[in-house]
Amino acid sequence: MLGLARSGAAEGLWLRAERQTGGRGRQGRAWASPEGNLFVSTLVRVRLGEPPAATLALVAAVALEETARVFGLETVLKWPNDLMVDGAKLSGILLERADDAVVIGFGVNLAHHPTNIDRPATSFAAHGAAPDPGIFAETLAESFARWLSRWRDGIAPVRERWLARAHPIDTALTARLADGSSVDGLFGGLDPQGALILRLADGTSRVIHAGDVFLL
Numbered sequence: 001m002l003g004l005a006r007s008g009a010a011e012g013l014w015l016r017a018e019r020q021t022g023g024r025g026r027q028g029r030a031w032a033s034p035e036g037n038l039f040v041s042t043l044v045r046v047r048l049g050e051p052p053a054a055t056l057a058l059v060a061a062v063a064l065e066e067t068a069r070v071f072g073l074e075t076v077l078k079w080p081n082d083l084m085v086d087g088a089k090l091s092g093i094l095l096e097r098a099d100d101a102v103v104i105g106f107g108v109n110l111a112h113h114p115t116n117i118d119r120p121a122t123s124f125a126a127h128g129a130a131p132d133p134g135i136f137a138e139t140l141a142e143s144f145a146r147w148l149s150r151w152r153d154g155i156a157p158v159r160e161r162w163l164a165r166a167h168p169i170d171t172a173l174t175a176r177l178a179d180g181s182s183v184d185g186l187f188g189g190l191d192p193q194g195a196l197i198l199r200l201a202d203g204t205s206r207v208i209h210a211g212d213v214f215l216l
Contacts, residue, residue, distance in 0.1 A: 036111030
């Protein structure tokens, strides 16, 4: 998809794979990609005056959460864009930038989920019937288009929806930062631009713009 973005592909393009042989998560992690799960990417062309491109992570998260709800599974959002069920991860979303294009990749555990990883994972099938990947992708595309349109008018409605579907304020979290350090704190919401606010033990707050966040 990045190659198509660089060659001038139009916004709104969606590509879906039946399975992947080289699926990637954040920071180059492997992403298990068996047939029956969802592997789909879309392309957004960012424009001057729009919210920061990084906040498309929130757009993707609220669209995917809404889609999961349509198919009967209630999830909780963890910053910036993980869907969780009972503390286990259902999906992964990866953003990659190429000039004015942002490629957003979704991996959703529909029929299968890994069991040999360092954090709990789950799937739709573990909580009932697994949706058809093609139908799920169509519903996701419709939801994403709606939320993208709202985002272009300002991040506030996306941020509000994200907070409404997130784990409660004061949930204990740890953030692993790019320099290898970790910060523990309580969930204090999102700042106006969608960054994570952690309330620290000394009474101060820290704004996290990038990092891996885990429930404690």
